[in-house]
Amino acid sequence: MQSGEGTSLRIVHHPRGRRLIVLMPLWLAGCDGPQSWLAPAGRGADTVAGLFWVVVPAAAVIWTVVIGLAVYAGAITPRPHSEKGASRLILWGGIVAPTATIFALMVVSLFLLRDVTGNSADLTLNARGEQWWWRLAYEDPQGRLVPVPNELRLPVGHEAEILLTANRVIHSFWAPTLGGKIDMIPGRENRMTLTPTTPGVYRGQCAEFCGEAHAQMAFPVVVMQPDAFDDWLAGQAQPARAPATxxxxxxxxxxxxxxxxxxxxxxxxxxxxxxxxxxxxxxxxxxxxxxxxxxxxxxxxxxxxxxxxxxxxxxxxxxxxxxxxxxxxxxxxxxxxx
Missing domain, CATH: 2.60.40.420 (Cupredoxins -  blue copper proteins)
Incomplete structure (x- = not known):
């Protein structure tokens, strides 16, 4: 028997190996990301993903430096250090460096927030979180509100402003592939903008625990070509058809x-x-x-x-x-x- 085959058999027959095999489908299921903001299809999500890829390497560097200093001080040179050297380390490593890092992240976040919120929207719609569904209504070119519950449709390349509130309990509106999340609070109106960049069908989800059916409070997000969106919205504004059968x-x-x-x-x-x-x-x-x-x-x-x-x-x-x-x-x- 070849060594590779022998190793595989030992893994299968070992109790831990069997447990790993049983758990493998669960791990693989986690690789599917219908709500992943790391696969952006909108300007806001692209900004969030970009910030993530800046923060993670920076955090990794900081973690490496801190752990390296701890190992150096505790294992490599386990002896008393001078009070002057310790004071410098506390000043620069414990005060100056963290303060400068936090300030830099704050400045970057403020600039990114300005880009995400936008200035002038091409489309306005109202969204109210209910228990446990979404009351959405579009403002059409004639100024009428067109209700389209539980389904968000947007024209690609156009900025949409969403006015958010809630009934009775707090919800959180989140279409992760298009942008960030924002709370929906009873008695308060929050605003967010979404600018989709890639046509397709995505998934939105309530991101704030709101009760028994929270996990099943989702909505499809359909990003369409502008002409198709205009036709769809005009059709949604019409009254119901008479029964045909x-x-x-x-x-x-x-x-x-x-x-x-x-x-x-x-x-x-x-x-x-x-x-x-x-x-x-x-x-x-x-x-x-x-x-x-x-x-x-x-x-x-x-x-x-x-x-x-x-x-x-x-x-x-x-x-x-x-x-x-x-x-x-x-x-x-x-x-x-x-």
Missing amino acids: EAARRGAELFLSEGCGACHTVRGTPASGEVGPDLTHVGSRLTIGAGVLETSREALIDWIAAPEVVKPGARMPGYAMLSEAELGYLADYLMGLE
């Missing part, structure tokens, strides 16, 4: 008769509730439940029947009392709202 028509009747319109709005219909997300164009969204499920007929049926099972902490009541056919009608109606 008999199944969808029955679903629309059930939507109203079961009281769904008391919590949800479907523009162009009597449904005008504001407790939950606007569903006028829910069929065109990538996900439902704030990033929990990809939008499909089957996912809508599961969500309507038992939202608490799909997303623990969800405040929408379940409709498991409806028949399978009725749940299907509702899903057909909602899928047709594009």
